[in-house]
Amino acid sequence: MTGLRDRTAIAGVGYTPFSKDSGVSTLTLAVRAVMAALDDAGLSVDDVDALATHRVGDSVPPWVVAPALGIPEVSWYLDQFGGGSVSHAVVGQAAMAVAAGVADTVVCYRAINARSEFRMGGTGRGAAPVFDAQYQAPYGYFAPPQQFAMFTRAHMNAYGTTHEHLGRIAVTQRANAVKNARALKRDPITLDDYLASRWIAEPLRLLDCCLETDGACALVVTSRERARDLRRPPVLVSGAAWGGGDSMFSGTGTDFTVTEAARLAPRLYAMAGVGPADIDVAELYDCFTYSVLVQLEDYGFCAKGEGGPYAASGAIALDGELPVNTHGGFLSEGYVHGINHIAEAVAQLRGTAGDRQVPGAEVALSTAQPGYVLAGTSALILRSDR
Amino acid sequence: MSLRQRPRPQADRDSAPWWAAVRRHELLVQRCAGCGTPRFPARAVCNRCRSLAYDWTPASGTGRVYSWIVNHQVFLPSMADEVPFTVLLVRLDDGLGHGDDLLAYGNLVDADPGVLRPGLPVEAVFADVDDDTTLVQWRPRR
Numbered sequence: 001m002t003g004l005r006d007r008t009a010i011a012g013v014g015y016t017p018f019s020k021d022s023g024v025s026t027l028t029l030a031v032r033a034v035m036a037a038l039d040d041a042g043l044s045v046d047d048v049d050a051l052a053t054h055r056v057g058d059s060v061p062p063w064v065v066a067p068a069l070g071i072p073e074v075s076w077y078l079d080q081f082g083g084g085s086v087s088h089a090v091v092g093q094a095a096m097a098v099a100a101g102v103a104d105t106v107v108c109y110r111a112i113n114a115r116s117e118f119r120m121g122g123t124g125r126g127a128a129p130v131f132d133a134q135y136q137a138p139y140g141y142f143a144p145p146q147q148f149a150m151f152t153r154a155h156m157n158a159y160g161t162t163h164e165h166l167g168r169i170a171v172t173q174r175a176n177a178v179k180n181a182r183a184l185k186r187d188p189i190t191l192d193d194y195l196a197s198r199w200i201a202e203p204l205r206l207l208d209c210c211l212e213t214d215g216a217c218a219l220v221v222t223s224r225e226r227a228r229d230l231r232r233p234p235v236l237v238s239g240a241a242w243g244g245g246d247s248m249f250s251g252t253g254t255d256f257t258v259t260e261a262a263r264l265a266p267r268l269y270a271m272a273g274v275g276p277a278d279i280d281v282a283e284l285y286d287c288f289t290y291s292v293l294v295q296l297e298d299y300g301f302c303a304k305g306e307g308g309p310y311a312a313s314g315a316i317a318l319d320g321e322l323p324v325n326t327h328g329g330f331l332s333e334g335y336v337h338g339i340n341h342i343a344e345a346v347a348q349l350r351g352t353a354g355d356r357q358v359p360g361a362e363v364a365l366s367t368a369q370p371g372y373v374l375a376g377t378s379a380l381i382l383r384s385d386r
Numbered sequence: 387m388s389l390r391q392r393p394r395p396q397a398d399r400d401s402a403p404w405w406a407a408v409r410r411h412e413l414l415v416q417r418c419a420g421c422g423t424p425r426f427p428a429r430a431v432c433n434r435c436r437s438l439a440y441d442w443t444p445a446s447g448t449g450r451v452y453s454w455i456v457n458h459q460v461f462l463p464s465m466a467d468e469v470p471f472t473v474l475l476v477r478l479d480d481g482l483g484h485g486d487d488l489l490a491y492g493n494l495v496d497a498d499p500g501v502l503r504p505g506l507p508v509e510a511v512f513a514d515v516d517d518d519t520t521l522v523q524w525r526p527r528r
Contacts, residue, residue: 132427133393133396134395134396134397134398134401134405135395135427135490135491136491137392137393137395138389138392138393138394138395138515138519138521139392139473139491139492139493139521140392140457140461140462140465140468140471140473140493141455141457141473141491142393142461143459143461145459146455146457146461146473149455149457150453150454150455150473150475151453153453153454153455154452154453154475157452157453157504158504198458199456199458199459199470200458200459201455201456201457201458201459202455202456202457202458203455204455254477254481254486254487254488254489256452256453
């Protein structure tokens with residue numbers, strides 16, 4: 001099913017600076033990122049007829065952003081509930097709206113003060129409003145690093161995954177961030193630095209964890225034909241998939257070493273008409289090092305259980321066979337809940353990634369949180385329009 | 387262990403009978419009246435046969451360690467004096483296996499986390515937090 005293949009394009013990318021304390025509202029972040037993305041595309045606010053975002057009670061919806069920007073009417077909007085697992089579904093749905101003729105110019109945005117205002121999971125706000133929290137929070141278990149530590153241990157138990165495997169991911173991504181002026185962490189680290197970093201929740205250390213970040217990012221989605229008339233070379237949305245069924249909390253998903261990505265990947269690749277071997281660069285959701293490791297397996301870059309050795313082999317480095325998280329990822333660039341992975345993929349496919357450019361990159365995979373914690377995941381395959 | 391300072395379980399309408407049983411120091415699981423499949427956590431419907439009918443049946447109270455963490459970071463100020471603490475994920479012995487396992491969380495009690503290994507047999511222990519709340523904890527089987 002070719003579905004949305006190459007019918008729409010990302011025509012603009014905008015950022016606010018990333019920081020630990022933006023000092024401004026999420027509305028201000030959103031407006032700045034939206035305007036920056038439009039400027040990048042060579043468009044103005046007057047061209048916007050649709051807005052799309054996702055949030056978990058921590059940001060501003062389209063019906064607040066639109067009047068703030070003086071957009072008199074949006075013809076389509078998306079205010080998706082959810083965190084990182086739906087980050088790429090927002091762009092997928094925007095592409096669907098454009099392909100269906102419901103919208104012409106959609107700006108997708110995510111704006112969060114994830115360090116200074118709303119930190120992810122249990123920092124005084126108590127248990128997350130999630131159905132199965134009742135079985136976990138009373139045991140002091142509710143924060144994302146704890147959950148991913150539990151999944152990591154399960155993978156270690158099943159496949160012998162090691163701390164060194166995880167550490168190689170952190171070290172590799174930091175080396176990429178050194179080449180990224182936007183990145184919050186730009187000091188190189190060694191495997192020894194990683195192994196010396198303090199425990200957060202064993203088996204995860206501080207350097208396994210992403211950076212809680214204040215910031216926003218926005219993307220302009222429009223038709224392929226229209227994008228070809230705009231300022232930047234179009235980056236085509238070649239494949240888009242989202243969905244899922246299992247909840248890793250309990251009940252139906254009781255093997256924590258396989259994620260929703262394993263089920264989503266075949267239909268994503270089929271829509272784009274490519275396979276893992278065609279991917280030139282992969283921006284894999286890295287809330288924690290382990291989520292990269294397990295996605296290397298579930299998106300088919302190596303066999304189940306081989307994610308650790310594969311990552312440690314150098315394959316995921318900028319000069320490896322599959323450069324991963326070329327901007328430094330959430331671990332080192334910053335964490336805008338998924339959307340900055342898509343923005344980096346666009347830069348790589350435009351050939352504008354500077355010192356961290358993967359030569360000749362034409363096809364990119366960008367992924368959301370692979371379905372742990374809440375059910376479902378989402379991902380995009382993008383390609384240059386050359 | 388200052389269990390009193392922790393978040394309280396917020397039961398929903400499906401799980402309220404389960405928590406009430408825990409309060410009586412009974413560990414229950416649901417059993418589908420249509421196909422007999424055991425289920426936990428509490429749900430209104432069987433995901434195998436879609437029957438809405440079920441019974442509450444006593445669980446064995448035993449299980450095997452699937453995964454665990456040793457938490458060091460203070461995520462809640464009220465738990466600052468508890469770190470490091472261990473959280474277990476246990477496969478109840480009542481599950482059918484092969485993807486139909488029943489997973490329960492809890493803290494490790496009466497043992498050091500150094501004893502943990504995949505598959506370690508454990509048994510449920512009931513910890514009364516206050517006049518309203520009891521939690522299920524786990525210790526290695528003797």
